[in-house]
Amino acid sequence: MNAGMLPAVEKRDVVVIGGGPAGMTAALGAKRAGAADVLLVERDRNLGGILNQCVHDGFGLFLYKKSISGPEFAERLAEDVEREGIAVQTGAMVLDLGPDRLLRLNAPDGYRLIRAGAVVLAMGCRERTRDMIEIPGMRPAGVLTAGSAQALVNLQNIRIGREAVILGSGDIGLIMARRLTFEGIKVKGVFEIMPWPGGLERNIRQCLKDFGIPLELSRTVVEIRGRERLSAVVTARVDERLMPVAGTEEIVPCDTLLLSVGLIPENELAKRAGIALSPLTGGAVVDETFMTGVEGIFSCGNVLHIHDIADWAAAEGLAAGRRAAEYVLGLRSLAETVRVSAAGYLRYALPQAVHRGARDVTVHFRVARPVRGLKVEARGVETGRRCGGRRLARAIPSEMQTILLKGPIEEDIEVGGHD
Numbered sequence: 001m002n003a004g005m006l007p008a009v010e011k012r013d014v015v016v017i018g019g020g021p022a023g024m025t026a027a028l029g030a031k032r033a034g035a036a037d038v039l040l041v042e043r044d045r046n047l048g049g050i051l052n053q054c055v056h057d058g059f060g061l062f063l064y065k066k067s068i069s070g071p072e073f074a075e076r077l078a079e080d081v082e083r084e085g086i087a088v089q090t091g092a093m094v095l096d097l098g099p100d101r102l103l104r105l106n107a108p109d110g111y112r113l114i115r116a117g118a119v120v121l122a123m124g125c126r127e128r129t130r131d132m133i134e135i136p137g138m139r140p141a142g143v144l145t146a147g148s149a150q151a152l153v154n155l156q157n158i159r160i161g162r163e164a165v166i167l168g169s170g171d172i173g174l175i176m177a178r179r180l181t182f183e184g185i186k187v188k189g190v191f192e193i194m195p196w197p198g199g200l201e202r203n204i205r206q207c208l209k210d211f212g213i214p215l216e217l218s219r220t221v222v223e224i225r226g227r228e229r230l231s232a233v234v235t236a237r238v239d240e241r242l243m244p245v246a247g248t249e250e251i252v253p254c255d256t257l258l259l260s261v262g263l264i265p266e267n268e269l270a271k272r273a274g275i276a277l278s279p280l281t282g283g284a285v286v287d288e289t290f291m292t293g294v295e296g297i298f299s300c301g302n303v304l305h306i307h308d309i310a311d312w313a314a315a316e317g318l319a320a321g322r323r324a325a326e327y328v329l330g331l332r333s334l335a336e337t338v339r340v341s342a343a344g345y346l347r348y349a350l351p352q353a354v355h356r357g358a359r360d361v362t363v364h365f366r367v368a369r370p371v372r373g374l375k376v377e378a379r380g381v382e383t384g385r386r387c388g389g390r391r392l393a394r395a396i397p398s399e400m401q402t403i404l405l406k407g408p409i410e411e412d413i414e415v416g417g418h419d
């Protein structure tokens, strides 16, 4: 676009990118904490994000103290957003974000430029696809991600097949196993390459066991068969290095294969803004205020790290929005930060940085593998001083856990998990 044709730069206190549960609560948090002018931007026609396709219940317990469906949760949050007088721009895609917090938007009424006092990233995540896991074989119709299948079945009422296999035991795949069963589609099995399930125990129980759907661990799909339409998959057992074991192959006839093999935080905009990402979470490196390494840009929800439950993404949004408002109002800590790292059985700890002197900081973590009798301790790296600890009878990779760092935090902290 020629410079003379660029629209005037609008100014906003806080702009939230993404209108899912984390983005809606971030806007609420910012407004309630005193930011006068909050704008919530969503590329879809409606607010709600992924909640709109989650027709089962189990949402809303944290904020509304009752179990409601995804669309009901989205509706209640959207009503709160409206009640607070928060400006909402739907049908608008944020195309670019600079480190100076200049946003470029493609909105229905044209191109917009907005300079924000603070930005909250809440763009959610996307699913890993067949290409990313490199399953050999043909390219027939009938192979799709579990989330795409969820959108086709729940939003468009499309019957996606007759006999299905699910690869990967992530929560979306488990939920879809039950959903397909309700639709009269025979789910022949869920195959998981790891020796432990990828999803929550409650979903294994409620979505597989209650319907007699088999879950086979340490087994994967090694070949896809069929020309126009999927006709079968070949599964095989894997060894400790996750390599298929010759001679263990089995042919499973089916016309549908759902992939539930992981989620990736949607951080293209964060990269454009020069925000450092963690290789462990795929999300931004943040301090305890959810601020990324770029001044005034905050992150929350699935774009920050993949949550096990949408309610926790919403809780995080509320906190991140409040911190973004405090930043705009000049109420943030000017102290330098110390590092927080994970050790032992822990795969990651978040936030990865904390301001010196901070107290009562909640650190989220996940274990890399199932552990019984997990002892988690946070200690100063230099002095070894203990600043938090808890014991868990059992910890599994699919569940997000927390530990409280009491503080005041004065040095780098290592959060270690041991048995």
Ligand SMILES: Cc1cc2nc3c(=O)[nH]c(=O)nc-3n(C[C@H](O)[C@H](O)[C@H](O)COP(=O)(O)OP(=O)(O)OC[C@H]3O[C@@H](n4cnc5c(N)ncnc54)[C@H](O)[C@@H]3O)c2cc1C
Pocket (backbone or CB within 6 Å): 017, 018, 019, 020, 021, 022, 023, 041, 042, 043, 044, 048, 049, 050, 051, 053, 054, 092, 093, 094, 095, 122, 123, 124, 125, 126, 127, 146, 147, 148, 150, 172, 175, 263, 266, 269, 300, 301, 302, 303, 307, 308, 309, 310, 311, 313
């Ligand atoms: C495919 C899929 C299916 C899922 N199914 C279930 C389920 O059945 N049950 C369950 O409990 N959990 C499910 N989850 C997890 C659940 O979606 C999350 O816990 C929760 O929605 C995370 O909230 P969020 O606000 O971080 O992200 P989202 O809900 O993903 O919201 C992100 C929003 O950001 C918008 N956005 C992204 N980029 C831009 C941009 N550049 N400009 C403007 N807007 C943008 C998106 O359109 C979206 O509305 C699913 C997740 C996925 C990815």
